[in-house]
Amino acid sequence: MGDFMDFHKASAFLAFSNVPYAKLKHIIYRRSLTVEYKTSFSQDSFEAVTVARGGRQVQHCSSSSDSPNVANLPKPGQCPKASSSALSVEKKERFAEHAAVYATS
Numbered sequence: 849m850g851d852f853m854d855f856h857k858a859s860a861f862l863a864f865s866n867v868p869y870a871k872l873k874h875i876i877y878r879r880s881l882t883v884e885y886k887t888s889f890s891q892d893s894f895e896a897v898t899v900a901r902g903g904r905q906v907q908h909c910s911s912s913s914d915s916p917n918v919a920n921l922p923k924p925g926q927c928p929k930a931s932s933s934a935l936s937v938e939k940k941e942r943f944a945e946h947a948a949v950y951a952t953s
Contacts, residue, residue, distance in 0.1 A: 866897045 867875075867883050874886040876894070884894040935943075 861901055862899050863901050864899055866899055 862881070864883075867885065868887065871887045872885050873889050873891075874894075876884040878884065878896075881900040882896050882898055884896045886894055
C-alpha cells in the first residue's frame with residue numbers, strides 16, 4: 849500500500865508533442881527515445897522524431913532498426929508515503945480492536 853509512482857514528473861523529460869498523432873498511419877516506439885512513423889500507407893520510409901526534450905529532430909529512415917545508442921527513460925520517483933498520523937484516533941483504536949480479535953482466534 850502506498851507504492852504510487854510519480855509519472856507526471858518523469859514525463860517532463862519527454863516531448864510527445866513532436867509526433868503528429870492525428871496524421872499517423874503506422875508508428876513504432878524505440879527504446880532510444882525515438883518514434884518512427886508514417887503518415888501515409890504508400891509512404892516508403894519512416895520519419896523518425898526524438899521525443900527527448902531539447903528540440904524536434906526529424907530524420908528519414910528506410911529501415912526500422914533500433915539505434916545502438918539506447919537511452920534509459922527517467923524512472924518515476926516514488927510518491928511520499930502517507931504518515932500514520934493521518935489516521936484518526938478512532939480508526940487507530942478500531943484497528944487495534946480488530947487486530948486483537950484476530951490474534952485470539
